[in-house]
Amino acid sequence: MSAVFSPAPDPSPASSWAVLQDVLQNIARSHPDAVFASSLGAEDMVLTHAIFSAGLPIQVFTLDTGRLHAETLALIQAVHDRYGVAIRRVQPEPGAVKAHVDAHGAFAFYESVALRKECCALRKVEPLRRALHGHSAWLTGQRRGQSLTRADLPESELDPVFGLRKYNPLAAWTHDDVWAAIRRFAIPYNPLHDKGYPSIGCEPCTRAVRPGEDERAGRWWWEQKLSKECGLHAGNLKD
Template identity: 70%
Template sequence: MLTSVTTSTPDQWAVLQNNLADIAGRHPGVVFASSLGVEDMLLAHAIFDAGLPIEVFTLDTGRLHAETLALVERIHERYGVTVNMVRPDPVVVKRHVDEHGAFAFYESIELRKACCGLRKVEPLRRILRGRPAWITGQRREQSLTRTELAEAEFDEVFGLQKYNPLAGWSLEQVWESVRARDIPYNPLHDQGYPSIGCEPCTRAIRPDEDVRAGRWWWEQKLSRECGLHAKN
């Protein structure tokens, strides 16, 4: 059973690594889906630092920022680990672009979700097939759709156990831990991007906006999920 940490304590890091070790022990073959955002870099560091048998992968949609892709190489240099880059079917992507255009996601929620579906959801479904569990870096305070996020849940969409070990962490706790351990992170965070996705669908936020306001900013707040976390 995962141990919750809701306030910053000297044992916070140990609790996180113990939780991850417990997940790895109970679910051989578990994988961690990293968006390469600051939360996920914290989790990746915890995994690499403890030498846990958890495969780290990221969804390379073909539309990521150059800074995000460069971070993959920094991970290899720092930890000697190669992140598994999971990509969409190029034939399906080309068919969609030929039919709807390269930027159709701005036109409607349906077309945006279709783009997310073929570039993110299908590749995720492919890598999760046959796996016992997966781990994410989601936190409750990230958005209105995540306020009830559980630390452990059964993912009915993909048919396996799902863990969100940072669910109760605050953004301040995340950054304190990242800075204390000199964990590499995406430089876009220093340019006003607290949440980073595909380049055309992500913008910097203003000081008075919530951390997810820069994701699919042209849509209403409650529609701002890509489908990876459908239960939200």
């Protein structure tokens, strides 16, 4: 299949990259202990490149839920090969995951939003809480154009879930901006993007999107659009 989400000619001005570099440097100065939670998606790879290529003291980690695609796990090694820096893998508590699976089954998340969010809480939210403990700020690769729940995303906010400063440096970037940067700097990315996956999470909970669907339509596709956050960014959901 052709590369559905690879960019056409570079539409992004060089100034966008310079602005991003300035933003990240300012974050690092204001929060020397800042960390970046990477989903290893396209946006996150852009931020990873910006951080590692500039040698910024921002630690990069990813949530290894135990259910990631093989392509996603391979990208961790590709990053190390490219930049010589390891992305830290934060994993869920094995006992808690086992207890949930024993009680509800391995695919209970298909049965209800509540059970899906419980699975996300065990595999993603609790590990993230551990990873953020003791830090004053964290970064994400979220963009406003990804979904309805992120339409009003600020570039900087006080995280209501984890109680620390949260930065979304790519909030105003478009899909084309992201892919122009990937093309310009030959940034490694997940090959699933070329197979119709603009947003990639756990393997059982992610599918390719169809023409006309928004970028996160393939995440938890059996649910209503406004429930589609896992708890990491619960502040995006409106009452």
